[in-house]
Amino acid sequence: MAKILVVDDEVGIRELLSEILSDEGYDVVLAENATAARNARLAARPDVVLLDIWMPDTDGVTLLKEWSANDLLTMPVIMMSGHGTIDTAVEAVRLGAMDFLEKPIALQKLLAAVRRGLQRQPAVRPRAALSLASFPRSGPLKELRRRLEQIAEKSRVLTLRVSGGSIVELCARCLQTGGAPWFDLAALTQPIDLSALENARGGVLFVEDLANLSRAQQKNLSFALERLEKYDLRAVFGCSRSTEELANDGWDPLTLKRLFEVTLAPPSLTELKDEVPEMANQALVQLSESGEVPPRRFATAALNVLRNKAWPGGFNELRAAVRSLALGTLEDEIGAEDVQRLLGRTPSAAASALPLDLPLREARESFERMYFEYHLQLESGNITRLAEKTGLERTHLYRKLKQLGIPLGRRNDG
Secondary structure, X not given: OOEEEEEOOOHHHHHHXXXXXXXXXXXXXXXXXXXXXXXHHHHHOOOEEXXXXXXXXXXXXXXXXXHHHOOOOOOOEEEEEOOOOHHHHHHHHHHOOOEEEEOOOOHHHHHHHHHHHHHOOOOOOOOOOOOHHHOOOOHHHHHHHHHHHHHHOOOOEEEEEOOOOOOHHHHHHOOOOOOOOEEEHHHOOOOOOHHHHHHXXXXXXXXXXXXXXXXXXXXXXXXXXXXXXXXXXXXXXXXXXXXXXXXXXXXXXXXXXXXXXXXXXXXXXXXXXXXHHHHHHHHHHHHHHOOOOOOXXXXXXXXXXXXXXXXXXXXXXXXXXXXXXXHHOOOOEEOHHHHHHHHOOOHHHHHHOOOOOOOHHHHHHXXXXXXXXXXXXXXOOEHHHHHHHHOOOHHHHHHHHHHOOOOOOOOEOO
C-alpha cells in the first residue's frame, strides 16, 4: 500500500485529503507543520508528499529547500497553495517539487498528481556529507557559512584555528560545490603525484588538523599548495597549534606563510551548544537515509542531554555518539536514559550530586573541584576562557587547580 504524507496547517484540509486518499486505498500520514513533517518523513518514509506552502512555523518552500540541500528528496513532492503564483510554482519546481496544485484542489487533479508521483522513480544520488548548509535554521552557522564563502571568493587557502570541539569538516564541506571531489590529504601516506591532483580537479583539499601531519604528508601539502590554481583546487585546513609551534616542529617556513595568510577561528561545539540538538537530528537523518542505522528519532529530553554535554572531539564525536545511540536503542525513539547510558553522567548531572554529607571544609573543597572540572570541560581546557568565566586571575586559577589536584595536561591558553 502506497504511503502519502499530507502536510497542511489547516485541520479541515488535512482531514478532507486524508478521507479522499484513504478511500482510494492509500495509507495516509498527516502533519500539521514543518516540524511534524520532518519527523513523519523520517519515521514513515512516504512514497509521495503533499506539501502546503503557507504554514506558520516554516513555509513549504523553505522545507523543500532544506530537504533538497540535505539530499532528502528521495520521494516526489507535490506543492499545494491557495495563493499560488507563477513565480512560486517555478521556484518550487526548481528546488525539486514534482507538481504544483492550487486550492481548492479538484479531485481528479489531486488523484492524477498522486498517481504520477507514484509512477515516477526518483533519481538515486549518492548521499552528500553534512556541511554548514545542512542547518539552515541555525543563525550562528548561517553567519559562519557567509564568512567562509566571503573568504573563498578572494582566497583559495583558508586555515581554521581550532582547539577542542571543532567543526572543521562541516566548514570545509560547505565550500564543496555540487559533486566536486573531496581530497583528504591526511589519508594519503604515499608521495602525491599530478594524477592525484588531476582527479581532484575543482574540488577541496582538506586536513582536519595540520598538527597531525607527518613530514612526508607535509611535503605532499607543499606540493599541492603550489598547484592550486592549475587544478582549480580550494584548500581548507584546521590547525590546533600556532605558527610558531609548527615552525619549531620543522615545518617549511614558506609553506607556513602560505597556510596562515588567511585564517578564521570558528566557534567550537561548546560555544554552539544551542545548535547541538539540530546537529544531532540532522546526523541521525543522514545516517538513517544512508542505511547505516535503522530509522530512529530523538526524544526532546534526549536532545537536551546531548546539548548539555561538552564535546571535546567536536562534530565527529557527536556524530559517532548519534550512530551508537541509533544502533544501540531497542525502540524507535531515543530517550534521555539511552543517552545517559552511553555517555555516562553529564556535567549537569554530576553538578547536581552535591557533597552534603561531608564536613563543611571537605564539602567546600569537593564542590570547588566539581565546579572547576565542570567548567574546564565546557571550555575544552582553555585556561583563558576559564579564568574569564570564573572571575579569577590566571595565576590564582593555576594555583587553585593545583591545590584541588585537577590535572591540566597540555595547556590550552586560547
